[in-house]
Amino acid sequence: MSSNENAAGAARIQKIATTPDWYEPYRISQAVRAGNFVYVSGQAGFEEDGTTVEGGFLAQGRQAFGNVARVLEAAGLTFADVVKVGIFVRDMAANLPHVITLRGEFLAEPYPADTLIEVVSLARPDWQIEVEVIALDRDAA
Numbered sequence: 001m002s003s004n005e006n007a008a009g010a011a012r013i014q015k016i017a018t019t020p021d022w023y024e025p026y027r028i029s030q031a032v033r034a035g036n037f038v039y040v041s042g043q044a045g046f047e048e049d050g051t052t053v054e055g056g057f058l059a060q061g062r063q064a065f066g067n068v069a070r071v072l073e074a075a076g077l078t079f080a081d082v083v084k085v086g087i088f089v090r091d092m093a094a095n096l097p098h099v100i101t102l103r104g105e106f107l108a109e110p111y112p113a114d115t116l117i118e119v120v121s122l123a124r125p126d127w128q129i130e131v132e133v134i135a136l137d138r139d140a141a
Helices: 057-072 092-106
Strands: 013-016 031-034 037-044 082-089 113-118 129-136
Touching: 031 057, 037 057, 057 092, 057 129, 082 092, 092 113
Parallel strands: 082 113
Antiparallel strands: 013 031, 031 037, 037 129, 082 129
């Protein structure tokens, strides 16, 4: 029996976290591994201490993608392992060109599947972007 299976043979769900784990107080896992996939919770443009990055949409976006990268690293993965991206923005018309810039900075061919959604608000009123991903762990048993 592999370490990812229980006695019934079903895949276990394993919590993935960085140190510090900025989501722990909210009872949210930064990511979970289920079988060969790692599901990373939405990451916004905030520093480890919880403060929102200043400098506008691109600065927050770079921080959000950087936070995703840290969580992926904690799982032993990188953006090259990402198969699906979800990007939530508060102002699509103003920021679509910036989203395309961010995709170019952090993602590469073959580009992952992607969903881009405009939302009325995010968890904090000063957040402008949130990014979630699903990654494939090719080495998972």
